[in-house]
Amino acid sequence: MRIRSPSLHELHALAVTAEQGSFSRAAEVLCVTQGAISRAVARLEEHVGQPLLRRQGRRSELTEAGRAYLAQVGPALSAIEAATIELQAHRAVGALRISVLPTLASKWLIPRLPDFQARHPGIQLSFAPYRRDDPLEDPQIDAWVRNGDGRWPAPIVSDYVVGRDIVPICRPQDLHGPQALREPADLLARPLLFHTNYPDNWAYWFAAVGVQAPPLRPAADFDQVAMLVQAVIAGLGVAVVQRCLIEDDLAAGRVVVPFERPVLNQRGYFLCYPRGRRHHRPLAIFREWLLDQAQGAPA
Structure with a gap:
């Protein structure tokens, strides 16, 4: 029997070029050269006997024939990709x-995991070590939860989870007595504690609530939120933190939010995963559960 279908390499070159809009961006996604993409598409067009892409300057768009062809072969490509990744994983079907x-993990995710286990007992979660400079390329990791502004390497797609909302925190007793905090500007008279990695949080928060603040200097700075919170509890000053990281401290009354002024920064926690793993069933289940938890998080 004569095989009329082209190679998967050629089909992937067409599909990704159509998705990215150019040979150069498709080459980045597929980790090959731009020339390799161009040659693969040319071979495919020669194979089917008609142009599938229309070049317009640096951009490439599907022709009418290309759109019709990709509409038919695209679902098959996705199915082959998902099945291959699943087979190569060498892990149990329910492993993630x-x-x-x-x-x-300690402040927000782990307290919620009993609910995930109760709902999905067949999925085994495994936690890989965290690396600050992780390029998100390890094939043995299905997904990452990272802090950022949503811009990740081209093969990675992401969903925002939590963490954009920032709030000031102080001790409960700071809301009472003659020196009580009564309006946001009162915070300027208190020692301001900074997060070492995000020193602009205070300036950003003051600007967002309409307080004209002078150049700010930290009374002390810490590189971990847990230490920052402990410093507030100890009476060293006041701090600005992501609300999702202080749920237990707020519930226990160890700290309070003196002013409920909604302020969202550009950073947050994102669920990141390779484009090719989006159909991995345990990941899809975990993603749906995680986003549902984020929707129900205290606001």
Whole structure:
């Protein structure tokens, strides 16, 4: 029997070029050269006997024939990709290996995991060690939860989870007595504690609530939120933190939010995963559960 279908390499070159809009961006996604993409598409067009892409300057768009062809072969490509990744994983069907920032894991994710286990007892979660400079390329990791602004390497797609909302925190007793905090500007008279990695949080928060603040200097700075919170509890000053990381401290009354002024920064925690793993069933289940938890998080 004569095989009329082209190679998967050629089909992937067409599909990714159509998705990215150019040979150069398709080459980045597929980790090959731009020339390799161009040659693969040319071979495919020669094979089917008609142009599938229309070049317009640096951009490439599907022709009418290209759109019709990709509409038919695209679902098959996705199915082959998902099946191959599943087979190569060499893990149980219900296994999911993720990497999560330790602070978010201990303060937000782990307290919610009993609910996930109760709902999905067949999925085994495995936590990979966190690396600050992780390029998100390890094939043995299904997904990462990382702090950022949503811009990740081209093969990675992401979903925002939590962490954009920032709030000031102080001790409960700071809301009472003659020196009580009564309006946001009163915070300027208190020692301001900074997060070492995000020193602009205070300036950003003051600007967002309409307080004209002078150049700010930290009374002390800490590189971990847990230490920052403990410093507030100890009476060293006041701090600005992500609300999702202080749920237990707020519930226990160890700290309070003196002013409920909604302020969202550009950073947050994102669930990141390779484009090719989006159909991995345990990941899809975990993603749906995680986003549902984020929707129900205290606001």
